[in-house]
Amino acid sequence: MERNSEYHSYNIINGFIILERSKENLYRGYDHMKAHFRGNLKFLATETDSLKFQIFDPEDTIIEKMAELKSFVDFSRLPPSHILYDTSIKNKLGSWKLTELNIYQFISLKSKIFSYVCVCDKCFNTFDPKCKFCAYYNRGKIGATGYPKSAAMNLNHQHYNKVLQEKYSEFKLNESRSQFRFNSLDTRRYFVDREKSFALGHYKTL
Numbered sequence: 001m002e003r004n005s006e007y008h009s010y011n012i013i014n015g016f017i018i019l020e021r022s023k024e025n026l027y028r029g030y031d032h033m034k035a036h037f038r039g040n041l042k043f044l045a046t047e048t049d050s051l052k053f054q055i056f057d058p059e060d061t062i063i064e065k066m067a068e069l070k071s072f073v074d075f076s077r078l079p080p081s082h083i084l085y086d087t088s089i090k091n092k093l094g095s096w097k098l099t100e101l102n103i104y105q106f107i108s109l110k111s112k113i114f115s116y117v118c119v120c121d122k123c124f125n126t127f128d129p130k131c132k133f134c135a136y137y138n139r140g141k142i143g144a145t146g147y148p149k150s151a152a153m154n155l156n157h158q159h160y161n162k163v164l165q166e167k168y169s170e171f172k173l174n175e176s177r178s179q180f181r182f183n184s185l186d187t188r189r190y191f192v193d194r195e196k197s198f199a200l201g202h203y204k205t206l
């Protein structure tokens with residue numbers, strides 16, 4: 001018999017609207033940051049609920065500029081000793097949360113595949129060979145959506161760097177599961193050259 005109806009145990013329309021509204025909020029967050037920092041802001045990457053920026057600070061006013069965002073950005077994730085630490089809008093619905101401030105290097109290979117290294121708290125990236133914490137920091141924090149957890153566990157920032165430096169580099173993530181290869185080939189975008197790309201279906205690619 002041909003199936004002509006289906007049942008969802010959740011409200012699919014509500015789910016759709018929540019996702020659309022979250023996208024709208026994401027764009028609003030971007031606009032707010034762009035208006036606040038103007039030319040000193042470089043957009044790096046985004047995911048469903050996060051934005052990653054590089055902020056340039058030619059006048060050494062980053063702390064004052066960030067403090068002006070206190071009603072918009074939740075600074076409660078910073079260490080309590082930090083000058084910007086503030087809990088006034090902690091976990092407030094719809095507000096942005098600052099998760100990392102001192103990122104030393106950020107690599108985004110393709111959609112949802114990124115890695116970053118924070119500044120070492122102990123030696124402030126002087127790379128003192130005696131610093132035990134640098135090894136921990138240099139492993140980096142990685143995002144590897146789509147790769148199985150067991151394979152992503154073995155990834156570190158240096159792997160991302162290797163793929164970034166060698167244009168078509170790829171390697172097996174796990175010898176026993178050779179089907180998982182890590183590379184920077186983005187099959188979701190149309191590449192004009194190494195720097196410039198369009199989303200699939202963009203009118204300029206037709």
Ligand SMILES: [Zn+2]
Nearest residue numbers: 120123131134
């Ligand atoms: Zn260190």
